[in-house]
Amino acid sequence: MEIVRQLQGPLHAIFVPVGGGGLIAGIAAYVKRVRPEVKIIGVEPSDANAMALSLYHGKRVMLEHVGGFADGVAVKAVGEETFRLCRELVDGIVMVSRDAICASIKDMFEEKRMLATFLPEEHGSFKKFTELVGRMNITEFKYRYDFNAKDALVLYSVGIYTDNELGAMVDRMELAKLKTVNLTDNDLAKDHLRYFIGGRSEIKDELVYRFIFPERPGALMKFLDAFSPRWNISLFHYRAQGETGANVLVGIQVPPVDFDEFKSHADNLGYEYMSENNNEIYRLLLRDPEV
Numbered sequence: 001m002e003i004v005r006q007l008q009g010p011l012h013a014i015f016v017p018v019g020g021g022g023l024i025a026g027i028a029a030y031v032k033r034v035r036p037e038v039k040i041i042g043v044e045p046s047d048a049n050a051m052a053l054s055l056y057h058g059k060r061v062m063l064e065h066v067g068g069f070a071d072g073v074a075v076k077a078v079g080e081e082t083f084r085l086c087r088e089l090v091d092g093i094v095m096v097s098r099d100a101i102c103a104s105i106k107d108m109f110e111e112k113r114m115l116a117t118f119l120p121e122e123h124g125s126f127k128k129f130t131e132l133v134g135r136m137n138i139t140e141f142k143y144r145y146d147f148n149a150k151d152a153l154v155l156y157s158v159g160i161y162t163d164n165e166l167g168a169m170v171d172r173m174e175l176a177k178l179k180t181v182n183l184t185d186n187d188l189a190k191d192h193l194r195y196f197i198g199g200r201s202e203i204k205d206e207l208v209y210r211f212i213f214p215e216r217p218g219a220l221m222k223f224l225d226a227f228s229p230r231w232n233i234s235l236f237h238y239r240a241q242g243e244t245g246a247n248v249l250v251g252i253q254v255p256p257v258d259f260d261e262f263k264s265h266a267d268n269l270g271y272e273y274m275s276e277n278n279n280e281i282y283r284l285l286l287r288d289p290e291v
């Protein structure tokens, strides 16, 4: 019902995972009544394909073995009534291998919409950027301060909304004079360079912490409100982890006299965090050897 009512573009087909057939039968019964031209296509694992076989043979087929990888749809036989409805209303079934299921889970996890925005290296620009992102959900964000550069380059991925919403966000950035490039079609950036951004930097008074951000809207903004623009953020690696929140590595320039104040802001935030300043690897990979 939501698909039919809310989708603004053309709707050709709806793909539905099939176990016993209840979900697809219900969707098909509704959609064929209101939009009979829309195709309803079932999707089954090839080792749990009771509906595909039953439709092919024209009667309910009982599987001897059923693959349990997609456990929500691992059934040996489809329902009697659901089969009757599917015979009448479903336009076809596609079967998917375990590899294809894994690949699509991976695709969803590794965001495909990757962008780069140039931010002026000045206090508060990070927060302004986050405001412009607006309700688009950032799932990955990478930034490393470079005091030689006039502009900082941030690399980020956003949760998938419509192309219009993505376009509107890019327009907002451009309007605010923040040059933004869409790297979605750039495989070099997505597969390799996203992991290389940043590097050693000779940054004064840098504190490095790992934070666990809760998975709720506004968590990033709350964090920035606590620290920025009071202290410069010199490093930011954010990767959403789904329900458990996000692991975030943050560098902040805090002069020693401000440390107690900083610490009380960090504690008040209520996010779990730990210092990584003495981590050997941080020193090796991200600090200038002379500092």
Ligand SMILES: Cc1ncc(COP(=O)(O)O)c(C=O)c1O
Residues within 6 Å of the ligand: 017, 018, 019, 020, 021, 022, 023, 024, 071, 072, 073
């Ligand atoms: C992940 C998932 N997909 C699809 C379905 C639909 O299954 P059915 O065809 O039995 O309604 C279920 C049912 O529990 C499910 O868990």
